Amino acid sequence: xxxxxxxxxxxxxxxxxxxxxxxxxxxxxxxxxxxxxxxxxxxxxxxxxxxxxxxxxxxxxxxxxxxxxxxxxxxxxxxxxxxxxxxxxxxxxxxxxxxxxxxxxxxxxxxxxxxxxxxxxxxxxxxxxxxxxxxxxxxxxxxxxxxxxxxxxxxxxxxxxxxxxxxxxxxxxxxxxxxxxxxxxxxxxxxxxxx
Numbered sequence: 001x002x003x004x005x006x007x008x009x010x011x012x013x014x015x016x017x018x019x020x021x022x023x024x025x026x027x028x029x030x031x032x033x034x035x036x037x038x039x040x041x042x043x044x045x046x047x048x049x050x051x052x053x054x055x056x057x058x059x060x061x062x063x064x065x066x067x068x069x070x071x072x073x074x075x076x077x078x079x080x081x082x083x084x085x086x087x088x089x090x091x092x093x094x095x096x097x098x099x100x101x102x103x104x105x106x107x108x109x110x111x112x113x114x115x116x117x118x119x120x121x122x123x124x125x126x127x128x129x130x131x132x133x134x135x136x137x138x139x140x141x142x143x144x145x146x147x148x149x150x151x152x153x154x155x156x157x158x159x160x161x162x163x164x165x166x167x168x169x170x171x172x173x174x175x176x177x178x179x180x181x182x183x184x185x186x187x188x189x190x191x192x193x194x195x
Contacts, residue, residue: 048107049168055159056107056172059179060100061114062123066093066152069133069145078138081193082145088189089149092182099175106171123155146195150187157183 048056066089073086101111120126125133125148133144156179163176 047169048103048172051163052103052167052169052172053107053109055163055167055176056100056103057109057115058121059156059159060097060104060111061116062152062156063093063097063100065125065130066149067097068130069148072134072141073145076134076137076141077145078142079193082142085149085189085193086145089186092186096175096179096182099171103169103172103175106169123152123159142194146190146193150190150195153183153187153190157187 070086070090070093073083077083077086104111116124129148133141133148136144160176160180160183164173164180167173167176
């Protein structure tokens with residue numbers, strides 16, 4: 001077993017500091033459910049170490065929220081730039097979710113279980129924030145969409161950097177590197193779109 005690295009400690013600190021039940025997180029699309037107490041442990045039967053598992057279990061609901069956000073863009077956005085950005089982000093996010101599901105299954109975890117349901121965490125919207133986004137239209141939607149996408153991208157990039165350094169599973173680490181690169185590009189696109 002590898003000694004804890006700075007990246008592993010960083011990921012653990014992000015999870016501990018950011019995970020609270022003060023305000024419910026937005027409901028994930030795709031029917032994710034909260035984990036029963038017995039399913040919320042970090043042990044797995046695959047090759048994922050605790051850092052790999054914590055990263056996958058956090059990024060999955062984050063990406064599910066992004067998928068729910070981009071589904072709003074065609075009918076809510078004011079600008080072509082925001083609609084185009086949503087179309088660009090959607091397939092990458094869908095591919096990430098497929099990969100994350102595979103990683104979680106390999107560790108004996110149910111990908112439909114969201115252990116962070118109801119938690120308020122960096123990079124994730126609360127239920128109230130998601131409702132506000134869904135109720136906004138035009139320029140107000142564009143501002144909120146770009147802000148939330150930036151927050152997601154920045155947090156996902158930080159978590160991916162930690163995973164790529166501290167994870168043990170080669171597939172998880174490779175996915176984290178791909179996600180870090182994608183988020184760098186996505187954040188540049190958010191800036192170009194006015195966010």
